[in-house]
Amino acid sequence: xxxxxxxxxxxxxxxxxxxxxxxxxxxxxxxxxxxxxxxxxxxxxxxxxxxxxxxxxxxxxxxxxxxxxxxxxxxxxxxxxxxxxxxxxxxxxxxxxxxxxxxxxxxxxxxxxxxxxxxxxxxxxxxxxxxxxxxxxxxxxxxxxxxxxxxxxxxxxxxxxxxxxxxxxxxxxxxxxxxxxxxxxxxxxxxxxxxxxxxxxxxxxxxxxxxxxxxxxxxxxxxxxxxxxxxxxxxxx
Numbered sequence: 001x002x003x004x005x006x007x008x009x010x011x012x013x014x015x016x017x018x019x020x021x022x023x024x025x026x027x028x029x030x031x032x033x034x035x036x037x038x039x040x041x042x043x044x045x046x047x048x049x050x051x052x053x054x055x056x057x058x059x060x061x062x063x064x065x066x067x068x069x070x071x072x073x074x075x076x077x078x079x080x081x082x083x084x085x086x087x088x089x090x091x092x093x094x095x096x097x098x099x100x101x102x103x104x105x106x107x108x109x110x111x112x113x114x115x116x117x118x119x120x121x122x123x124x125x126x127x128x129x130x131x132x133x134x135x136x137x138x139x140x141x142x143x144x145x146x147x148x149x150x151x152x153x154x155x156x157x158x159x160x161x162x163x164x165x166x167x168x169x170x171x172x173x174x175x176x177x178x179x180x181x182x183x184x185x186x187x188x189x190x191x192x193x194x195x196x197x198x199x200x201x202x203x204x205x206x207x208x209x210x211x212x213x214x215x216x217x218x219x220x221x222x223x224x225x226x227x228x229x230x231x232x233x234x235x236x237x
Contacts, residue, residue, distance in 0.1 A: 002030070003208035005199065006215065007037040011069055011080065014039065016223035018088045018153055019072050020216045025090045025149040029216070032149075034208040035088040036199050042081035043067040044168050047074050047142060051237040054173050061168055070234045073151060075129065075142030076172045083159030085195045087202060093150040103143060104129050107152050111139070114205035118197060127176030129154070135178060136189035156198060157190045 008014045014037055024030040043066055044056050052058055052068060055077035061068055080086070089107065097103045108125045115131065116123040126132045131139035141154030165184040179187055191198070203209070227233050 001032045001034055001206050001208040002210045002212040003034040003036075003203055003206075004212040004215065005036045007039065008220070010224065011039065011041070011043040011045075011067055012228035013220055013224045014086075015045065015069060015071055015228050016220045017215075018151055019144075019223055019227075020219040021088065021090050022144065022146065022149060022151040023219060024216045026146045030090075030212070030214075032092060033088070033090040033212055034203065034206050035090075035212075036195075036202075037086045037088075038082075038195060039080045039084060039086070040082060042079065042164065042168075043069060044077060045069050045071050045080055046077045048072060048144075049074060049237065050077055051173075052235055055170055057168055057170060064167075066168060068234060069228060070236065071142075073142035073144045073153065075140060076174065077169050078140060078155055079160065079165045079168050080155065081160065081164070083157065083161065083190065085156045085158055085198055086153065087156070087199075088151065088153035089206070090149055090151055093145055093148060097150060100143065100145070103145075103150060103152060104141075108141070110205050111202065114201045115198070118201045119191065119193065126178045130176060130178075131156075132178070133189065137179075137187055138189050138191055157188060158195055158198070159190050159192060160188075162188050162190070 021033050046055055096106045112123045121133050124132045129141040130137050139154055139156045143152040
């Protein structure tokens, strides 16, 4: 598998990159990919079908200059920023990955095993796409499927300011049973380990040994400009 560790200067470009990599694989221009990125500024990302006013304290975000963007995959709203490690997998949508539940289980079991070994802790698969320790969530994930390939991506909390999560995100409109109505501060946890260690563990788990030879820079720039920077996309609901 190919891999890349690339963080773009803007939140919009980082979201665009995941979709552009998926498109490249779907068009036969690239093979399976594992990507890492780590944002340096805070921004909120809502899921494809989320209604911004239901999921986000948008007035606080506007006042604080925290952008609100929309990704191309499902799931709930998240706060991105320093202390978050993001990964993206672009995989063939066949075999053990033939549908959404099978894909969730297959990928999360990979990550559960890799991170449990690294952390020496009992990592749990919770809800539909969460990873947790002792009932505390440290990773959320979502996916988008095309005919031949799928995008499965997620965030891993390492040193995120969880107090800021409380200020930017409302209590989610949908919650997994194991959350039990807990606030963000009582539900989320940081792993407090080096992101390099997590990257190495996931690269080993996916046998991602080859550096991606080419980034679809023009397509990323197009998506950044025509989609992820536009109010019509980010505030469509």
